[in-house]
Structures are given as C-alpha cells and as structure tokens.
Amino acid sequence: xxxxxxxxxxxxxxxxxxxxxxxxxxxxxxxxxxxxxxxxxxxxxxxxxxxxxxxxxxxxxxxxxxxxxxxxxxxxxxxxxxxxxxxxxxxxxxxxxxxxxxxxxxxxxxxxxxxxxxxxxxxxxxxxxxxxxxxxxxxxxxxxxxxxxxxxxxxxxxxxxxxxxxxxxxxxxxxxxxxxxxxxxxxxxxxxxxxxxxxxxxxxxxxxxxxxxxxxxxxxxxxxxxxxxxxxxxxxxxxxxxxxxxxxxxxxxxxxxx
Amino acid sequence: xxxxxxxxxxxxxxxxxxxxxxxxxxxxxxxxxxxxxxxxxxxxxxxxxxxxxxxxxxxxxxxxxxxxxxxxxxxxxxxxxxxxxxxxxxxxxxxxxxxxxxxxxxxxxxxxxxxxxxxxxxxxxxxxxxxxxxxxxxxxxxxxxxxxxxxxxxxxxxxxxxxxxxxxxxxxxxxxxxxxxxxxxxxxxxxxxxxxxxxxxxxxxxxxxxxxxxxxxxxxxxxxxxxxxxxxxxxxxxxxxxxxxxxxxxxxxxxxxxxxxxxxxxxxxxxxxxxxxxxxxxxxxxxxxxxxxxxxxxxxxxxxxxxx
Numbered sequence: 399x400x401x402x403x404x405x406x407x408x409x410x411x412x413x414x415x416x417x418x419x420x421x422x423x424x425x426x427x428x429x430x431x432x433x434x435x436x437x438x439x440x441x442x443x444x445x446x447x448x449x450x451x452x453x454x455x456x457x458x459x460x461x462x463x464x465x466x467x468x469x470x471x472x473x474x475x476x477x478x479x480x481x482x483x484x485x486x487x488x489x490x491x492x493x494x495x496x497x498x499x500x501x502x503x504x505x506x507x508x509x510x511x512x513x514x515x516x517x518x519x520x521x522x523x524x525x526x527x528x529x530x531x532x533x534x535x536x537x538x539x540x541x542x543x544x545x546x547x548x549x550x551x552x553x554x555x556x557x558x559x560x561x562x563x564x565x566x567x568x569x570x571x572x573x574x575x576x577x578x579x580x581x582x583x584x585x586x587x588x589x590x591x592x593x594x595x596x597x598x599x600x601x602x603x604x605x606x607x608x609x610x611x612x613x614x615x616x617x618x619x620x621x622x623x624x625x626x627x628x629x630x631x632x633x634x635x636x637x638x639x640x641x642x643x644x645x646x647x648x649x650x651x652x653x654x655x656x
Numbered sequence: 657x658x659x660x661x662x663x664x665x666x667x668x669x670x671x672x673x674x675x676x677x678x679x680x681x682x683x684x685x686x687x688x689x690x691x692x693x694x695x696x697x698x699x700x701x702x703x704x705x706x707x708x709x710x711x712x713x714x715x716x717x718x719x720x721x722x723x724x725x726x727x728x729x730x731x732x733x734x735x736x737x738x739x740x741x742x743x744x745x746x747x748x749x750x751x752x753x754x755x756x757x758x759x760x761x762x763x764x765x766x767x768x769x770x771x772x773x774x775x776x777x778x779x780x781x782x783x784x785x786x787x788x789x790x791x792x793x794x795x796x797x798x799x800x801x802x803x804x805x806x807x808x809x810x811x812x813x814x815x816x817x818x819x820x821x822x823x824x825x826x827x828x829x830x831x832x833x834x835x836x837x838x839x840x841x842x843x844x845x846x847x848x849x850x851x852x853x854x855x856x857x858x859x860x861x862x863x864x865x866x867x868x869x870x871x872x873x874x875x876x877x878x879x880x881x882x883x884x885x886x887x888x889x890x891x892x893x894x895x896x897x898x899x900x901x902x903x904x905x906x907x908x909x910x911x912x913x914x915x916x917x918x919x920x921x922x923x924x925x926x927x928x929x930x931x932x933x934x935x936x937x938x939x940x941x942x943x944x945x946x947x948x949x950x951x952x953x954x955x956x957x958x959x960x961x962x963x964x
Contacts, residue, residue, distance in 0.1 A: 444719065444722065444757070444759055447715075447719060447757075448716075448719045448723075450715075451713075451715040451716040451718075451719050452716055452719070455713045455715070455716045458713070459713075574711075575711060578711040578712045579708065582708070608712060609712050612712040612713070614713065614715050614716075615714060615715030615718075615754055615756075618715050619756045621756075
C-alpha cells in the first residue's frame with residue numbers, strides 16, 4: 399500500500415519537474431538578488447528587515463500559486479489524458495491515488511521551498527554580512543509557510559476531485575483569501591448576535607486560519623516564536639490538511655469516472 | 657538566408673527597437689505625470705484597509721510604504737517644497753502596518769515636526785505618531801527620547817520634554833543619558849549645551865543617513881551660534897576696554913579679548929562688520945543658524961552635509 403502511494407507521489411513530483419515548475423526558482427532568485435542589491439540604496443536602516451519580509455513573502459506567494467495551479471490539475475489532467483484509467487486498472491485504490499498525489503505535490507513544494515530558503519539566507523548574508531542567533535527564527539517562519547502549503551495542497555486536491563480546474567482555482571484562491579481574514583471573521587462573530595453569531599463562528603472555524611501561520615513580520619523583527627505555537631500550528635495544519643484530504647478521498651471514491 | 661532566419665532577424669530588431677521606444681515613451685509620460693505614483697498610492701489612505709488588502713503580508717507592505725515615505729520626503733525636499741501633506745499619512749500607514757518599524761517613528765520625529773522647509777511643520781502629528789509607537793513598543797527608550805526631542809526643539813515645551821525624558825529613563829535598559837537629559841531639562845532648558853547634547857544623542861543613536869546628516873547640520877549650526885555669541889561678547893568687551901569698535905579680529909587678538917582669529921566649522925573666518933556685528937561668511941552652508949546672519953537674509957533650501 400505505502401509503496402503504491404510513494405510511487406504515485408514520486409511520479410507526481412517528476413511530472414511537476416518535467417512541467418518546469420522549478421523554473422520559478424529562477425524568477426525568485428532574480429527577485430531576491432535584485433532586491434538585496436537595491437535595498438541598501440533605497441531602504442534606510444531596514445535592509446535586513448526588507449530582505450526578510452520580501453524573501454519570506456515571495457516564498458509564501460510563489461508556493462501558494464504553485465500549490466493552487468498544480469493542485470487543481472492533479473486529478474482533472476489525469477482524467478483528461480485518460481491516464482487515470484490506466485492507473486486505477488492496476489491494484490491502486492482511489493484513495494491511494496489521492497494521497498499519493500498530495501504527497502507528490504507537497505514534496506515538490508518542499509524542494510522548492512528548500513531552494514528558496516537558501517536564496518533568502520544568501521540575500522540576508524549579503525545585506526547583513528553575518529548571521530545572528532535570532533535569524534534562526536526565519537526557519538520557523540519557513541516551516542509555517544510549508545504548513546500553509548500542506549493546507550493549500552489538500553484544498554486544491556479537494557476541489558480538483560469534483561470540479562473543473564478553473565472553478566477549483568477560484569475556490570482554492572478564495573479560501574486562501576478568506577483564510578487570511580479568519581481572525582476578522584472571528585471578531586465579527588464576537589460582535590454578532592443570535593443566528594448570525596453561530597453562522598459566523600461556524601464559518602470562522604470552517605475556513606483555514608492562515609493568519610496564525612504567518613509570523614513573517616514577527617521574525618523579521620527578530621522576535622521569537624513561542625514553542626507551544628509551533629506545536630499547535632503543526633497539529634492544526636496537519637489536522638486541517640487531513641480533513642480536506644479525507645473530503646477529497648470521499649468525493650473521489652464515489653465519483654463516477656465513466 | 658532562409659525564411660526562418662529572416663524572421664528571426666526582423667523579430668529581434670523589432671524587439672530591441674520597440675523596447676527602446678517604449679522606454680523613451682515612458683519617460684515622456686513620466687514627465688507629464690509628476691507625482692503620479694504617490695497620488696495613486698494615496699487613493700487608499702486607510703491603514704486598516706491596507707492591512708486587510710495585504711492578506712497577512714503587512715510586513716512587506718509596511719516596508720514599501722516606509723520606502724515611499726522616505727522617497728516622498730526626499731523628492732519634496734529636493735523640490736524646495738514647503739508642503740509635505742502626505743508625509744504624516746505615509747508614516748501613519750507604515751507604522752500601523754508594522755508597529756515595530758522603529759525607524760519610521762524616528763524619521764517622523766526628525767522630519768514631520770520641524771517647520772518647512774526643514775520638515776512638514778506638523779509637531780502634533782509627530783507627537784501622535786511617537787505616542788502610538790510608545791503604546792506598541794513601551795520598552796523602547798528611543799521613542800521617549802524622540803518625544804522629548806519634539807517637545808524640546810519644535811514645541812519649546814520644556815515641561816513636556818522633561819516628562820518624556822523621565823518616562824523614558826524609567827524604561828528597563830534605557831540609555832543612562834535619559835536621566836541626564838531629564839535633569840538637564842529641569843535645570844538648563846533652553847540653553848545651547850542642552851540642545852547640543854540632544855543633537856549629539858540623535859547622531860549617536862541612529863544609523864539613518866538622513867537623520868545623521870540632519871543632526872550634523874544642527875550641531876554645526878549650534879557651533880556657529882555659540883561662536884557668534886562669544887565673538888559678540890568679545891566685541892563688547894573690546895569696546896569697553898578701548899572706547900571704540902574693533903577694526904579687525906587681529907585688533908581683538910592684540911587686545912586679548914579673543915585668543916585667535918575665529919573660524920566657522922568649515923574653516924572660513926567670520927566677518928566683523930563696521931557696526932560691530934559678527935556675520936557668517938557663507939550663511940547658505942549653515943541652514944539652521946539663528947545668529948550671525950546678514951540683515952534681510954533669506955535662507956535657501958537647506959543643504960544637508962553627507963553623514964559619512
């Protein structure tokens with residue numbers, strides 16, 4: 399069973415590489431090296447801050463765009479090319495296909511983030527000339543960004559399991575935007591009364607909370623991230639991704655592929 | 657030459673030609689739309705709206721607005737403008753997006769409070785900005801220093817300055833200077849030495865080139881003001897001693913009222929006028945001086961010396 403999932407995951411990763419997904423690293427490298435050189439000229443006293451903010455924001459946005467645009471095509475493309483039927487005609491269960499695709503996409507994003515992280519630290523070294531202990535918190539911010547990717551990957555797969563690529567992209571991107579406002583939604587729920595309160599509270603817990611996973615500003619100011627937050631964010635992201643993945647499995651399991 | 661090669665050459669030439677033409681055209685458009693970029697930026701003036709639009713990436717958004725605030729001030733300053741209407745809003749947006757952006761508070765204190773053309777002439781806005789900074793960073797003594805500085809130099813409110821320095825001196829790890837400044841405010845507010853101490857502290861506690869240059873310009877001006885005051889006193893002493901005005905600085909040295917022919921911080925000798933007044937030889941080089949100016953002198957746009 400695990401062998402089949404690993405096989406599908408590695409194929410998904412290879413396919414992403416063949417689709418030149420990792421070419422985005424070139425754009426990222428150009429952006430960051432340009433910023434590192436220019437930032438000293440235009441930013442006063444905050445070169446390091448700008449490089450961290452820009453670098454981590456770029457890692458996050460590049461990854462989210464990749465997660466959405468690859469994730470939405472993972473199932474539909476296989477159906478369109480009819481390769482899905484070949485895969486499912488072998489002893490591969492539908493849920494294994496979905497889980498394998500998820501790990502393949504997550505692996506692609508992990509590799510992508512690894513190279514981007516090297517870029518961020520290289521740019522940081524260029525502007526600051528040496529690393530300091532608080533710079534280690536950047537790794538935590540990168541880890542939280544990877545957790546965001548896991549949620550987005552699972553959501554893209556969920557939508558991809560029943561919808562067209564275009565609609566899946568709209569749904570996934572909308573959820574990312576709404577998830578960024580999750581705390582506002584919770585604030586609104588706190589102010590509302592009666593049914594509105596229940597609905598707003600329900601919606602606030604239903605959508606993914608991306609704001610809790612965004613500590614870019616905090617680490618840019620060299621502020622530490624609390625250990626329990628790392629723990630709970632990890633558990634939350636994995637749980638939420640599992641929910642979306644289970645939803646994708648359930649829908650795909652009962653989908654008529656004829 | 658094959659058709660494919662011909663197409664490649666024509667397309668390449670067109671690409672380069674059109675690219676160059678687009679650059680030339682854009683430059684023409686820019687000339688017609690001066691300040692357009694900042695006008696567009698401030699279509700959204702609400703920090704709360706911008707915070708939401710940033711989708712959680714408010715740190716980068718704050719950096720962008722902070723850079724724009726600096727560019728805005730620099731450009732207006734270069735244009736000899738006396739109006740910096742957007743500076744307060746840009747700084748407010750920057751700091752509300754990133755309340756820990758300390759350099760923005762420092763910049764605000766230095767360039768928002770002073771009267772034009774050296775600043776925006778908005779000391780109340782500067783105080784609001786710093787008080788917001790203190791609420792968000794209560795343990796950063798620099799902010800109390802900036803607050804006291806505004807009260808002292810721009811508001812001439814020595815009681816306000818004293819209170820700010822005292823508040824700052826109680827912050828853990830505050831610079832020992834804060835206690836000294838508070839004491840100085842209580843006893844010697846308004847004196848030249850107190851002003852020098854403040855500008856020196858500003859120079860020593862910032863990495864910002866513009867703020868450092870501004871501090872240097874003020875320190876140079878204080879030196880000139882002090883020199884002129886001392887020389888004017890020496891002229892009076894000479895008059896009391898000889899019964900007439902000194903004809904030259906050499907005569908004053910000979911009379912023992914000054915030890916040597918005095919020079920300004922740039923090494924230029926001061927001018928002794930026939931009516932006994934002391935004047936600075938190159939007043940344009942000392943934008944903040946209050947003494948030694950020729951009668952009816954209109955200061956040009958201040959030129960800040962390089963900080964390095």
